[in-house]
Amino acid sequence: MGKRAVLLLAHGTPETVEQIPEYLRNVVGGRPLPQHVIEEIQRRYALIGHSPLTEITLEQGRLVATELAAAGEKIPVYVAMRNWRPYIPDVIKKMRADGVEEAAVLCLAPHNSRTSVGLYRQAVEAESAGLRIDFTEGWAQHPLLIEAFAERLRPAFARLSAEVGAPVPVLFTAHSVPSQTIVACEGQAADPYVEETKRTAALVAERVPEIPQWWFAFQSQGASGGEWIGPRVEETLETVAASGVRTLLLQPIGFLCDHVEILYDVDILFREFAARLNLRLARPESLNASVTLARAIADLARQGLARLNSL
Numbered sequence: 001m002g003k004r005a006v007l008l009l010a011h012g013t014p015e016t017v018e019q020i021p022e023y024l025r026n027v028v029g030g031r032p033l034p035q036h037v038i039e040e041i042q043r044r045y046a047l048i049g050h051s052p053l054t055e056i057t058l059e060q061g062r063l064v065a066t067e068l069a070a071a072g073e074k075i076p077v078y079v080a081m082r083n084w085r086p087y088i089p090d091v092i093k094k095m096r097a098d099g100v101e102e103a104a105v106l107c108l109a110p111h112n113s114r115t116s117v118g119l120y121r122q123a124v125e126a127e128s129a130g131l132r133i134d135f136t137e138g139w140a141q142h143p144l145l146i147e148a149f150a151e152r153l154r155p156a157f158a159r160l161s162a163e164v165g166a167p168v169p170v171l172f173t174a175h176s177v178p179s180q181t182i183v184a185c186e187g188q189a190a191d192p193y194v195e196e197t198k199r200t201a202a203l204v205a206e207r208v209p210e211i212p213q214w215w216f217a218f219q220s221q222g223a224s225g226g227e228w229i230g231p232r233v234e235e236t237l238e239t240v241a242a243s244g245v246r247t248l249l250l251q252p253i254g255f256l257c258d259h260v261e262i263l264y265d266v267d268i269l270f271r272e273f274a275a276r277l278n279l280r281l282a283r284p285e286s287l288n289a290s291v292t293l294a295r296a297i298a299d300l301a302r303q304g305l306a307r308l309n310s311l
Contacts, residue, residue, distance in 0.1 A: 002101025002132070004308075005076045006068070006301040008061050009088065009107045009120045012081030013051040013259055017042050026083040037223045044264040053259040054081070056288050057108060060257070063294035064301065075301070076100070082123055092127045102132035104304025106297060108256050110145055111174065111200065112138030113193035115181035132311075134304035140196035141203060144296035148287050149200075149253055150207035156249060156284035157208060164247045169213040171236060172201035174254025175261060176218035179227040194229060200253050215240060219252070219270075220261045233270055241277035248274070250283045256293060258286045 014023040020042050024033055045051060058079050065077040076098070080091035095103065107120045121135050139145060153170070161167045174197035182191035201216045217236040221228035233250075240248055250270065252262055266283055274281035287293045 003099045005100040005103045007105045010057045012084030013053040048263040051259045056257040064297045067298035088123045104301040105135045110139045111196040115177045140200045146203045148290045148292040149204045152284040167212045171215045171250045173219045173252045176221045176228040241279045247280045
């Protein structure tokens with residue numbers, strides 16, 4: 001058995017507003033973007049001050065290493081980003097230099113899709129010559145992932161319900177993807193993303209049975225044109241407000257930490273949109289440094305390493 005490690009993958013985010021043009025080129029594979037799109041993304045980053053995705057993901061990696069060590073497994077945990085530093089090729093190069101020969105690889109996006117997790121897998125496999133890897137494609141129903149979201153939802157639900165004097169409903173969200181990327185192609189099965197995101201939402205709702213009603217929507221549709229999957233959050237908020245609801249909890253179950261899609265899209269854009277509908281919108285704390293999340297990832301890493309051992 002060679003030296004083993006765990007590799008966690010995330011999207012990546014620039015450190016400064018000035019780095020956003022370069023970052024966006026990475027996201028779209030070098031295709032040109034209209035200047036107004038670049039400026040809008042810069043505006044959003046400026047409003048939130050800084051996206052903490054990288055720092056939180058590194059902390060999640062440390063927590064996973066702690067969970068593994070607590071079980072007597074001193075396995076190094078590496079973190080790599082697809083679209084920003086530390087880039088996947090650079091981290092895999094470091095793993096080789098450190099003597100790593102096999103690794104359990106997990107994407108910190110639990111819902112499998114060709115347009116998200118599939119691209120991470122391609123990026124790792126393109127650099128993995130000489131490494132034996134096990135890639136976890138999806139973990140949308142892992143019990144500890146569900147419990148981690150429920151742990152964040154319960155106190156927010158209890159607090160807000162007490163304030164308004166009645167149980168408040170919940171809107172669960174996940175990141176939208178282009179419609180064309182999830183259509184079944186010849187020789188390929190249908191993309192599981194839509195069903196996996198909705199299943200996670202349903203399982204979280206089951207863990208908090210006090211919720212009187214819940215909805216699901218897709219958020220953060222891209223600005224590059226084309227059709228993206230829905231229903232959109234905005235149209236769902238209109239439906240919720242029209243039903244007479246005046247206070248709503250929104251929990252993003254497609255994201256594992258704070259970043260621009262939460263700190264701007266939810267905390268600024270959707271709250272302002274909801275306010276125009278006379279709808280108060282709040283959200284639970286993101287998972288971020290959740291120990292329960294770290295336990296879920298550590299369990300998945302152990303499963304991946306075990307599969308490597310059985311080969």
